[in-house]
Amino acid sequence: METNADNVRSQMRKGVLEYCILCILAGHEAYASSIIEELKAANMIVVEGTLYPLLIRQKNQGLLSYRWEESTQGPPRKYYCITQKGREQLAEMDAAWQDMVSAIATLKGGNVPVQL
């Protein structure tokens, strides 16, 4: 069963996930399952059906690249890493994120009606 709180979080996350992926990969390489674990550790739950298409989209945009690597316990893993173009996109997203945080702070703080 999906609670209202789940839904609220899901809706609020739209578009921000792409930013999260770049944040993670800016720090280190990772493969899909490990990215999900890392997001889960940050209380940002994501399912596979969301993440895989997102990674493919970002790869096709030139923001990410990947390499295959054998695993000692299971099938090979697709390790993604951020590209130069990805870092540029990340910089834009950092700015956009800061703007949004500021905007919310402004709206929360300023309870003064606009005079028209």
Added chain:
Amino acid sequence: METNADNVRSQMRKGVLEYCILCILAGHEAYASSIIEELKAANMIVVEGTLYPLLIRQKNQGLLSYRWEESTQGPPRKYYCITQKGREQLAEMDAAWQDMVSAIATLKGGNVPVQL
């Protein structure tokens, strides 16, 4: 022409707008055009085609109510105000927003790979 920065901001805003509307209306009544002005003042640009359906959605969910009021300069205005249910939803969204801000902070800070 739409720049990449515009698109980045647009995508990152998905789902957060609903929260912004409740934040604004928690402070004071407002009608659509004045809400757009207020969002613009907070650097959160929104167009009519986005806002009107959103207000109608939130009204249908019982989060908002409205009343008509004559204007001295133009057609009558639909003044929206937040309901009790809307305030409860706002409280949930406050929590979800804080969670998301924390999650991003965690992802930005923690550049330690997950060990699997």
Added chain:
DNA sequence: AATATGTACCTTGTATAGCAAAGTATTAAA
């Protein structure tokens, strides 16, 4: 050898949010 389990990657169909563009209605000024 055959089967089951765990890990990892991928695809399809659906719901929904935001946006561009166009439309309707009211008021007042030229």
Added chain:
DNA sequence: TTTAATACTTTGCTATACAAGGTACATATT
């Protein structure tokens, strides 16, 4: 009467997340 300004509304499109299911590989179990 026409034009402009203000305000509300609708339609069609694109993109994002999700639920659900599928494929492939490696290892352990029978």
